[in-house]
Amino acid sequence: MPLFSDLNYKIGSAQLDKAYLGTTLIWSRPDPVRPASQIRWVSPDGTGDGTDASKPAPFSAINSMIAALTSTGGEVRLLNNAGTYGPTRADIKAGGHAATPEGRVLVRGSTPTGGAAHVEFVSHRTVHVGPGPTDVTFEGVSDGGQGFMLFAGANFLTFRNIDFRNVQNAFVFNNTLHDIIFEDYTVINCQRNIQVIDTTSTVAVDPYNCTVRRTVVRGCSKSDVRLQNNCHDWLFEDNFCDSERQTDDPFFMGYFLDGTAHNVTFRRCEVINGHDEQGGDPLAYWNGDGWSTERGTYDILLEDCKASGHTDAGYDMKGVNVRMIRCDARDNKRNFRVWDQTSYMQDCTSHAPFKRGGSNTPAHIWVAGSGHLANHNFNWTDDDLSVALPVYLIDSTSTAAGSADQYGGMNPPKERLKLSPNTSFTYHP
Numbered sequence: 001m002p003l004f005s006d007l008n009y010k011i012g013s014a015q016l017d018k019a020y021l022g023t024t025l026i027w028s029r030p031d032p033v034r035p036a037s038q039i040r041w042v043s044p045d046g047t048g049d050g051t052d053a054s055k056p057a058p059f060s061a062i063n064s065m066i067a068a069l070t071s072t073g074g075e076v077r078l079l080n081n082a083g084t085y086g087p088t089r090a091d092i093k094a095g096g097h098a099a100t101p102e103g104r105v106l107v108r109g110s111t112p113t114g115g116a117a118h119v120e121f122v123s124h125r126t127v128h129v130g131p132g133p134t135d136v137t138f139e140g141v142s143d144g145g146q147g148f149m150l151f152a153g154a155n156f157l158t159f160r161n162i163d164f165r166n167v168q169n170a171f172v173f174n175n176t177l178h179d180i181i182f183e184d185y186t187v188i189n190c191q192r193n194i195q196v197i198d199t200t201s202t203v204a205v206d207p208y209n210c211t212v213r214r215t216v217v218r219g220c221s222k223s224d225v226r227l228q229n230n231c232h233d234w235l236f237e238d239n240f241c242d243s244e245r246q247t248d249d250p251f252f253m254g255y256f257l258d259g260t261a262h263n264v265t266f267r268r269c270e271v272i273n274g275h276d277e278q279g280g281d282p283l284a285y286w287n288g289d290g291w292s293t294e295r296g297t298y299d300i301l302l303e304d305c306k307a308s309g310h311t312d313a314g315y316d317m318k319g320v321n322v323r324m325i326r327c328d329a330r331d332n333k334r335n336f337r338v339w340d341q342t343s344y345m346q347d348c349t350s351h352a353p354f355k356r357g358g359s360n361t362p363a364h365i366w367v368a369g370s371g372h373l374a375n376h377n378f379n380w381t382d383d384d385l386s387v388a389l390p391v392y393l394i395d396s397t398s399t400a401a402g403s404a405d406q407y408g409g410m411n412p413p414k415e416r417l418k419l420s421p422n423t424s425f426t427y428h429p
Contacts, residue, residue, distance in 0.1 A: 031075075032102050038074030039114075040065035043082040053077075053112045059085050066105050066157070067094035073103045077110035078162065080117040086167075087123040089146040096156030099179045099209070109161035118161045118185070121147050125166035125189055144168035144191065151175055160184050169195040176206045182215065189219040191249060192226055193241075199229045206230040217241040221249035224271065228258040236266045243288075245275035252276065253292040254307075257319065262298045266291075270306040277311070277357065286311040286358030290332070293319035295339075302327050311356050313337040313366075324348055333360070334393070339368040346376040350391075352383040363390040363418070367404050369397035378409040390418040392425050 040050040042062055048055025050065050056079055057065055065076045073096050078085065096104040109119035125144025147170040148159070158181040164170040165188045173196045187193050193215065199205045206229050213236070217224050224241040227234060236255070243252045254271030257264060271290035278284035290307030293300055297319035306328045307314030314329035318339040323346075329335030330351035338345075353362040364380045367373050380391055391412035394402040401422035406412075411427045419425060 031106060032073075034075055038069060038072050040068060040074070040076045041079060041110075042076060043079040044085050045082070046079075053079065053114075056082070059090065060088065062090050062107070063092055063094055066092065066107065069105050070094055070097055073097065073101075074105055075110075076105060076107045077114065078108065078119045080109050080111055080119050084120045084122045085162075086121040086147070087145050089149055091149045091151060092154040092157070093151045095154045095177075095180075099156055104156045104158050104179075104181075106158045106160065107162070108159070116161060118163050120163045120165060121167070121170075122165045123147070123167040125168060125191075127166065127189065144189075146172055148172070149174060150177055150180070152177075155179055157181070158183070163187070165189060167191075169193070171195070172197060173205055173207045174203070176204050176208070178207060178209045180207070181211045181213075183211070183213045184215070186216045186218070187220070188217075190217065191222045192220070192224070193217050194225040195223075196226055196228050196231055204229070206232070208233045211235045211237070212239060213237040215239045219244045219246060220252065220254075221246035222252060223256045224254050226256045226258070227261040227264065228256075229261070230259060231257075231261040232263045234261075234264045236264075236269050238267070239269045241269075241271045243271075243273045243275060245273050247275050247277055250276055250278070251287040252289070252310075253287075253316075254290045255292070257291075257293040257297045257300065259294075260296050260298070261293075262300070264297075264299075265301045265303070266305050267303045268305065269302075270308075272307070272309045274310040274312070275356075282357055284358055285360065286333070286356070289313045289316040290329075292316045293322055295319070301325070307332060307335075311358065317343060333358075333362045334366045335363070336365045337368075338365070338373045339371045341370070341372045343367075343371060343373045344375075345373065345378060348375070348378055350378070350380040352381065353389055361390065361393060361418070363393035365392050365404070367392065367394040367402040367423075369395040369402050369420070369423075370400040371402045373404040375404060375406045376408060378406055380410055380412070388415055391416040393418045394420060394423040394425060396420040396423050 041056040043056035046056030046058045050057030109117045111117045123145035152175040163186045168191045171194045252274035274288035276288040288311035295318045300322045303325045308331045310332040314332040314335045316337045321342045323344045326347045333355045335350040350364040355362040403424045407428045
């Protein structure tokens, strides 16, 4: 499992936050001061060589600007005073040479004097007016262009203060890349923020040692982030995603982990309003989850996360060794869904499950017929106490029965348990 420490360290005047991700030690500290030779400048339609803010290179040359800094590390500064970037995507095939701040190449928005500033990349995805179920029809995966396509060689990079609007994906992984940081940006109206494409017969796409922090996504039809194949050692911190109930690209799963993705940690992340109506069929199963970890994934940790307003689950966890610590779920059809024998919750809270439509019964916690949940200090509340929704809804199959053990927390009365044949719930004071 990824192990994180909350200890802080100070060296001189620099505050250092220490976090262990697998075997990788990540330090957060001010960017190194770069000489002019380690800085390149870019504007949407620049005509210069990029060596000075008065001579910016065009955005189409951004990869060559990064490549010029590979051996030294440095910054590629996107000027904020020359209009928007896009819609033509940026293909990135170069990076830094080490995971240290000095060895990285930082790609960021900038004022002409080098100060921090946001820039915006705009593409052509159908505009969605949210919040609320969409009244437009998206053209599937072809709707909207890409922002940054990351190919072999694009390692040891940091992307900062680059906002996106009306894109299919802000960032797309096309190879097994590593040590990339995505931070401090907003995406408005997308299919996904970060996409890892399928591994092919010739190219493995298993990115690792990546960090995503302080991002905001508003209007999203598929996922904030999709990790699949054998992605591993990813850290997500302080991110927020509101799907705004985009419904015509079935179906939304905020953080979607598939394949054998593993060693993934989420800290203080929130996903809201995932919506699926199955074409308006009131009898179909309406999907739409905050988190979804598929079978085959393992060693996943969530700390202090929130999920609300989804037409299915806040957390739909099929992976092995999924641990949820101090997580909050509310206003989802089933606030927590756990499937595996190794599911573990500690100090989690559930408030007022709510079914917006489709089949099946709302519940605070649902346990699969083959699953077992160890739940420590669990607490739950309801808006309408006259509606006795199940606190635990535990299923069984023809070959296996689900079970749950709760240790401390609020002891649900028998009338708040919905147990299928041969299933069991035990409360341990």
